[in-house]
Amino acid sequence: MTIAIDLSGRVAVVTGGTRGIGAAIADCLAEAGALVVVCGRQLPDAPAHEFHACDVRDPDQVAELVAAVVRNHLRLDVVVNNAGGSPRAYAAEASPRFSEAIIRLNLLAPLHVAQAANRVMQQQDDGGVIVNVASVSALRPSPGTAAYGAAKAGLLSLTQSLAVEWAPKVRVNAVSAGLVATEDSLEHYGGEEGLARVAATVPNGRFATPGDIASAVAFLASPLATYATGANVVLHGGGEWPAFLRAAEG
Helix, strand or coil, rough: CCCCCCCCCCCEEEECCHHHHHHHHHHHHHHHCCEEEEEEEECCCCCEEEEEEECCCCHHHHHHHHHHHHHHHHCEEEEEEECCCCCCCCCCCHHHHHHHHHHHHHHHCCCCCCHHHHHCCCCCCEEEEEEEEHHHHHHCCCCCCCCCCHHHHHHHHHHHHHHHHHHCCCCEEEECCCCCCCCCHHHCHHHHHHHHHCCCCCCCCCCEEEEHHHHHHHHCHHHHHHCCCEEECCCCCCCCHHHHHHHHHC
């Protein structure tokens, strides 16, 4: 028996879908047959998919995005909350404004998007799917990005609560990404040598690719995962070697 992800006839929205992990997710869903709409704050130079300008931190812009998708395509089947992130800032120095902005982008924005999508999906005979892109920062200490880790932990809790509230019509799941090689990785980890040192701490011996994350999202969005809701797929290459074992080995 051949098992394939088939999203033919589905309409999908990927927030932050113009670069990095989001672009890989958009491409993967399109390759599986979905009509993909991406959004971001600025129009990219050469958008690969239908693009709508939207700041997902603004509930009014989110409502207009969802309304436009339904107006143009008559339905909405899959939403991927991918937009997010945080610059490094240690908690002792982070301003209240900075912390609030990080939580707004990584927790409140996905909630606003999910609420707008759910209102449409609940009216469709076959419901819909929401996938939240979270992070291992929600599952372990996140020094230097404390507000981000806390927001992603909240996103995992939100995923479980929405899955219960919106079942059975709408499935809500999460993918918690570990270290991912993107355009920003070289700068963030100090170039190729830094990247190699960090990759050596991962049992799988490498960073994830954006495609690794995209494949998991596509699976959760597909009919292959019809019994998955409230789930969190952790993609971290085995996590990290425990520091105490490294210390014991000298």
